[in-house]
Amino acid sequence: xxxxxxxHENYTVRSYEMxxxxxxxxxxxxxxxxxxxxxxxxxxxxxxxxxxxxxxxWVLSRLxxxxxxxxxxxxxxxxETWPSVRQGRFAIRDFIIFNQESEPLxxxxxxxxxxxxxxxxxxxxxxxxxxxxxxxxxxxxxxxxPKLSLPENAEPVxxxxxxxxxxDINRHVNNVTYVEWALESLPISIWKKSELAELEISYRAExxxxxxxxxxxxxxxxxxxxxISSAGDKRNLxxxxxLWRDIQHD
Amino acid sequence: xxxxxxxHENYTVRSYEMxxxxxxxxxxxxxxxxxxxxxxxxxxxxxxxxxxxxxxxWVLSRLxxxxxxxxxxxxxxxxETWPSVRQGRFAIRDFIIFNQESEPLxxxxxxxxxxxxxxxxxxxxxxxxxxxxxxxxxxxxxxxxPKLSLPENAEPVxxxxxxxxxxDINRHVNNVTYVEWALESLPISIWKKSELAELEISYRAExxxxxxxxxxxxxxxxxxxxxISSAGDKRNLxxxxxLWRDIQHD
Numbered sequence: 001x002x003x004x005x006x007x008h009e010n011y012t013v014r015s016y017e018m019x020x021x022x023x024x025x026x027x028x029x030x031x032x033x034x035x036x037x038x039x040x041x042x043x044x045x046x047x048x049x050x051x052x053x054x055x056x057x058w059v060l061s062r063l064x065x066x067x068x069x070x071x072x073x074x075x076x077x078x079x080e081t082w083p084s085v086r087q088g089r090f091a092i093r094d095f096i097i098f099n100q101e102s103e104p105l106x107x108x109x110x111x112x113x114x115x116x117x118x119x120x121x122x123x124x125x126x127x128x129x130x131x132x133x134x135x136x137x138x139x140x141x142x143x144x145x146p147k148l149s150l151p152e153n154a155e156p157v158x159x160x161x162x163x164x165x166x167x168d169i170n171r172h173v174n175n176v177t178y179v180e181w182a183l184e185s186l187p188i189s190i191w192k193k194s195e196l197a198e199l200e201i202s203y204r205a206e207x208x209x210x211x212x213x214x215x216x217x218x219x220x221x222x223x224x225x226x227x228i229s230s231a232g233d234k235r236n237l238x239x240x241x242x243l244w245r246d247i248q249h250d
Numbered sequence: 251x252x253x254x255x256x257x258h259e260n261y262t263v264r265s266y267e268m269x270x271x272x273x274x275x276x277x278x279x280x281x282x283x284x285x286x287x288x289x290x291x292x293x294x295x296x297x298x299x300x301x302x303x304x305x306x307x308w309v310l311s312r313l314x315x316x317x318x319x320x321x322x323x324x325x326x327x328x329x330e331t332w333p334s335v336r337q338g339r340f341a342i343r344d345f346i347i348f349n350q351e352s353e354p355l356x357x358x359x360x361x362x363x364x365x366x367x368x369x370x371x372x373x374x375x376x377x378x379x380x381x382x383x384x385x386x387x388x389x390x391x392x393x394x395x396p397k398l399s400l401p402e403n404a405e406p407v408x409x410x411x412x413x414x415x416x417x418d419i420n421r422h423v424n425n426v427t428y429v430e431w432a433l434e435s436l437p438i439s440i441w442k443k444s445e446l447a448e449l450e451i452s453y454r455a456e457x458x459x460x461x462x463x464x465x466x467x468x469x470x471x472x473x474x475x476x477x478i479s480s481a482g483d484k485r486n487l488x489x490x491x492x493l494w495r496d497i498q499h500d
Contacts, residue, residue, distance in 0.1 A: 164433065169271075
């Protein structure tokens with residue numbers, strides 16, 4: 001008998017998780033994805049705490065999110081997530097967020113590597129990961145995460161300091177903060193007339209407390225490319241592509 | 251028969267709600283308080299959306315939080331909150347957060363005013379608020395919120411820009427952000443050896459997107475006074491008192 005390794009979890013959008021319009025904010029949606037990924041990895045015996053015991057850790061390499069419709073304040077949504085295909089050294093995890101009428105609101109896919117904490121290099125996926133039963137289920141977003149190209153005429157639009165609240169338990173800046181930084185680089189006028197329809201992020205390097213980052217943005221029609229780099233040593237930390245649409249009033 | 255107007259709600263600490271130690275962060279604890287206050291006001295028919303209909307809104311004036319013990323990552327805690335005494339134009343709401351063994355972890359009290367949105371001035375509490383049945387129950391923290399004095403030798407320690415993610419649905423900076431700003435003004439060395447035991451905040455004025463704030467801190471023994479002021483017109487936005495203790499390892 002094949003066990004379907006699919007996790008279902010409910011989230012109710014809280015007041016402090018809203019954006020300016022009273023919908024779940026984009027960072028909140030990314031937080032829900034990250035939370036469910038962690039909870040499912042724990043159930044499957046491959047949590048970050050399990051990997052720490054072998055001097056290994058999970059690293060998020062890529063995230064691709066399509067927001068068909070934003071959950072409202074106080075709306076309860078159901079997260080469905082599962083380990084999907086493997087692509088070489090990358091373990092893929094997919095997500096669909098449904099409303100209570102089973103209508104998909106958000107589709108996402110993420111690509112993860114396992115890092116050796118001694119060499120700080122990615123390793124071949126360990127056996128406890130590769131032996132996990134992958135559900136026989138179509139991808140949420142059918143992508144092999146093609147390389148995101150750097151913005152061509154990126155203007156530096158914002159310089160930000162890492163806040164204490166941006167850090168995770170590893171004392172690195174947490175994945176969702178990069179999304180916030182990219183979105184922060186757009187003028188508030190964008191937020192008043194449009195909403196994020198799609199987001200792709202490629203994580204390149206880590207950053208820590210005390211560092212400052214520069215956010216660049218380049219704009220072609222309704223699509224932006226954002227580059228987040230370290231103000232100090234100019235390392236590229238993340239590349240983000242965002243696609244926007246006019247706000248749809250229900 | 252007297253109906254006891256007490257709300258009970260559960261919260262499970264999520265991965266993105268942790269501090270550097272893997273416990274619920276102080277802003278997370280404040281978010282839980284704010285969320286439950288809003289949920290209970292809604293059940294009692296005095297939500298901010300109800301007040302908007304009469305061109306009124308709730309304003310948080312004071313918050314006092316005592317953290318006896320921090321909830322752990324993935325721990326489920328139970329929030330108990332109730333409308334407590336009234337103090338003139340102030341409606342007091344108290345909170346106790348319990349662990350699953352019914353041990354109190356956090357005690358808090360908050361003081362709220364109703365603002366007329368035309369005059370932007372506080373008004374006498376409206377009848378739908380004063381007629382709410384106040385449970386016959388001892389206060390969580392027995393305080394009449396004495397005036398917090400300004401720090402005497404406050405050094406400017408940090409200047410911060412308002413982020414989009416700091417805003418609430420009214421496009422004002424949300425209450426918990428001021429707590430983050432105050433905590434952010436302390437050196438990371440404090441966080442490595444000590445934990446916040448108690449926090450008092452007095453909200454003086456609002457701030458909006460596009461503004462910059464200056465955080466000052468003044469230090470006497472294990473107690474800090476923080477002043478948050480507007481970098482532009484030097485208005486005092488909030489005064490915060492924090493008390494710290496050495497980290498207790500379980």
